[in-house]
Amino acid sequence: MPQSQPSPTRIQVRVPAKINPFLAVRGVREDGYHELSTVFQTVALSDTLTMSVMAAEGRMYHPTSGGRVAVHFSHDGGAGVPAGDDNLVVRAATLLADRIGLRLQADAPIRTLLALEKRIPVAGGMAGGSADAAAALLGLNELWGGDLSRRALLELAADLGADVPFCLVGGTALATGTGSATAGVLCRGSFHWVACTADEELATPAVYAAWDDHCEPGEQTADDVLAAVAAGDPERLGPALHNDLQPAAEVLMPRLRADRRALLDAGALGAVVSGSGPTLLALAADQAEAHRIAGRVAGRFADVLITRSPAGGPVLSAG
Known part of the structure; x- marks a missing residue:
């Protein structure tokens, strides 16, 4: 359950796209996923996820007021952006809420509004959905007072998709396995x-x-x-x-x-x-x-x- 200390009522996260200057497929693993060796880099094309909390009149804004929260997701990305539970932002919110002991209920008096501004190409191979999921994990952990460590967030990120852990960190990295195991590497210049x-x-x-x-x-x-x-x-x-x-x-x-x-x-x-x-x-x-x-x-x-x-x-x- 989140702690009751004061938390912000609005969080905005700007999250960059990623590219793969190198990507090798080594074969199919026993679990059905593909074994990869890849180099990730973030690029200066970003989505922005704005998260805010609203409460019914006379109620505390914080999710600890009753431990229930409703999530409302909107975006400006057109028909190509998945809706509802198929969107990685919603899936990230659901996963985080479960981890910190919040119940997501459509009729809850505490509402969390998630508004996504899409600038990363949709279904374009630049991890736009994974970046948005990373933004949701980071922002909602702060907004909801989850107080999860970066390590705990990385574990949740790996459950959402192979690219999401890197999108939490950014920069330049070498990834192996399904792509979720990353190690930072040196990059000079731009x-x-x-x-x-x-x-x-x-x-x-x-x-x-x-x-x-x-x-x-x-x-x-x-x-x-x-x-x-x-x-x-x-x-x-x-x-x-x-x-x-x-x-x-x-x-x-x-x-x-x-x-x-x-x-x-x-x-x-x-x-x-x-x-x-x-x-x-x-x-x-x-x-x-x-x-x-x-x-x-x-x-x-x-x-x-x-x-x-x-x-x-x-x-x-x-x-």
Whole structure:
């Protein structure tokens, strides 16, 4: 049960997207998940989750007043954002409430309002849903007076999805297993990217299923990417970009091959499918070159976003 000390009535968390400069699939584990070796980085494309508490007239605002709370979730992300219990924000709220002893009831007098501003591409391979879940865990732990440690939050995050623990921390990391076991790695300087979104979406399970049907485990390691990131050298990083899920994504969306070639022809040092796709990432030599590449390919994609990495972790503010 949360403690009764005063807690804020409004929390806002800005949480960045992630990219995979390197992703290798080693095969399928006995538990049915895929064994991965991947490098994560956060990029300066962020969603913002605002969480506030409202109470019926004459009642205390804090959830400890009766131990019951209603959760109301809204977003501006369009039809592509899952609704209700299918949304990772709602699932994170439910998991956290259970962990700290709150009961979620639709008719509870204490209401928690969750308002999500989407800027990370939906179903685009940049962990937007996982980032939002991380924002919910961090913000609601503060708003509800949960007082859980970062370690406890990471354990909850792993129950929500493989990318969620990294999204709680951010920066640059090497991940293994299903992707939830991470270790921070050195990164010098910044890298400049052009993120190109598609009109269509790719569901992560469908991409992994296509990998099962059409691909084999590879032996490529993350060494070249890690060395380039540590050196802060985009010229070295470009040709080292690698994603074993890229061929699977191209099976489902063949135009990705030509789109990736167009980014290379436009001057990118390297181009790769982001995560399970279909967003494509083009690495530029510097910020000015990123703008030039974006201008050359703008009409080819649903949206073209200029960003940089790494971007740190979630930023929480109260009031």
